[in-house]
Amino acid sequence: MPEMTTLEERWVRDYVTSQTSPESADEVELVQKVSRRRVAGQNHDLYDVWMSRGKRWWVITNMTNLYSQDDFKSLDQVFTYHLGLNLVVQEQFNVKPDEDQVEHVSKPWRRYAGAVEAMAEADEAEDFQAVGIRCREAILALVRENISATWVQVQDERPQVANAKAWF
Incomplete structure (x- = not known):
């Protein structure tokens, strides 16, 4: 398992907290860095995040996003989806002069x-x-x-x- 710094863990905790509903009173219990993958010259860190009410999230960096583990059971599946989503978003904002x-x-x-x-x-x-x-x-x-x-x-x-x- 890849090493994770205290600052990195805090950043992931803060990110998940900022992206989840405050009404749920669901707090981050555990953050585990499960992988780092390099694709097309960019590093992507992958985290498994456990919440206090049993919900689990995948967090993937480089454009950071979180994905419910109810929707994406495997790390390979969510990472493939994440890469595809990033390509679509990048293409939407790819402005070239005519x-x-x-x-x-x-x-x-x-x-x-x-x-x-x-x-x-x-x-x-x-x-x-x-x-x-x-x-x-x-x-x-x-x-x-x-x-x-x-x-x-x-x-x-x-x-x-x-x-x-x-x-x-």
Whole structure:
């Protein structure tokens, strides 16, 4: 069985508590890390969570979700479902510019794509802060590239180029 840190256990407990009904008065009794699997370059931690009233949950990370063990009896079954669900969700939010948009967003889009890639690999708070900075840089690149375009309409004075908030 894979080792689990105290911080990791607390995080799983807090996650399950936040996702279950407070009216049920069902509390987390036990958290066990049962597996870690790597698929397509991403680690997924799998947990077996026991509640005080007998309910059990699977918790799977990388996009974290919980699944009732009443619905998914085996770990392989729930993990397969989790991977499929993640693919569907990722595809729904996969936005790519069409040919007309590429003319206006090619360089900024590459910066944005870099931020998305960094987000997928982020683990620590500093990693997520860096993603925010990369997103801001993508917005500013978009402003710099299109500041003089005829389709850019500003009601009053043009904001400073580096003032990303003022442009939107």
